[in-house]
Amino acid sequence: xxxxxxxxxxxxxxxxxxxxxxxxxxxxxxxxxxxxxxxxxxxxxxxxxxxxxxxxxxxxxxxxxxxxxxxxxxxxxxxxxxxxxxxxxxxxxxxxxxxxxxxxxxxxxxxxx
Amino acid sequence: xxxxxxxxxxxxxxxxxxxxxxxxxxxxxxxxxxxxxxxxxxxxxxxxxxxxxxxxxxxxxxxxxxxxxxxxxxxxxxxxxxxxxxxxxxxxxxxxxxxxxxxxxxxxxxxxx
Numbered sequence: 498x499x500x501x502x503x504x505x506x507x508x509x510x511x512x513x514x515x516x517x518x519x520x521x522x523x524x525x526x527x528x529x530x531x532x533x534x535x536x537x538x539x540x541x542x543x544x545x546x547x548x549x550x551x552x553x554x555x556x557x558x559x560x561x562x563x564x565x566x567x568x569x570x571x572x573x574x575x576x577x578x579x580x581x582x583x584x585x586x587x588x589x590x591x592x593x594x595x596x597x598x599x600x601x602x603x604x605x606x607x608x609x610x
Numbered sequence: 611x612x613x614x615x616x617x618x619x620x621x622x623x624x625x626x627x628x629x630x631x632x633x634x635x636x637x638x639x640x641x642x643x644x645x646x647x648x649x650x651x652x653x654x655x656x657x658x659x660x661x662x663x664x665x666x667x668x669x670x671x672x673x674x675x676x677x678x679x680x681x682x683x684x685x686x687x688x689x690x691x692x693x694x695x696x697x698x699x700x701x702x703x704x705x706x707x708x709x710x711x712x713x714x715x716x717x718x719x720x721x722x723x
Contacts, residue, residue, distance in 0.1 A: 537715055539716050555710070599656075
């Protein structure tokens with residue numbers, strides 16, 4: 498498995514609280530992505546980063562923000578968690594430079610009560 | 611972005627038989643099509659991919675075919691084994707930069723012993 502660590506692996510929180518998920522990579526890959534996985538929807542892109550401090554929205558970005566202050570870390574923040582954000586969140590990385598291959602982290606299971 | 615549809619959503623096969631999963635994509639400029647396998651509770655892992663300059667690619671018991679004219683691609687698993695039971699996702703790259711992927715909704719494959 499590529500050197501990708503997601504933390505925490507599991508989290509239960511209450512509606513309205515802020516939540517931050519962390520993705521850490523040791524591969525020095527330029528591109529990093531956050532997906533959510535829900536039954537019947539596959540993997541949907543939330544936000545991605547194409548370099549330090551360079552981020553952009555994906556398909557389902559409402560209610561989420563991201564930050565990337567250094568190559569190895571990509572943070573996903575739910576400013577005010579809602580029950581609809583209960584999901585499994587996956588981070589992925591890609592080298593870019595002609596390679597489209599994405600490698601996934603182990604995922605974070607988030608429950609918003 | 612790219613819209614990817616995947617069929618069937620579930621597939622049950624007898625051990626030793628073949629399994630076929632089909633996907634269609636919307637943007638004719640898309641040029642990279644990976645397939646991921648996700649076992650229960652695990653991360654998605656790349657099993658095979660194909661680029662638009664190739665019509666077919668094989669790796670042992672799995673193969674992928676691509677029909678650019680019809681904008682569809684398929685995964686073929688021959689001589690299925692119990693360890694092939696998993697959720698399979700197809701994906702297509704967004705053709706206009708940043709190596710983003712759009713995923714199909716997934717196919718749950720069950721291999722009956």
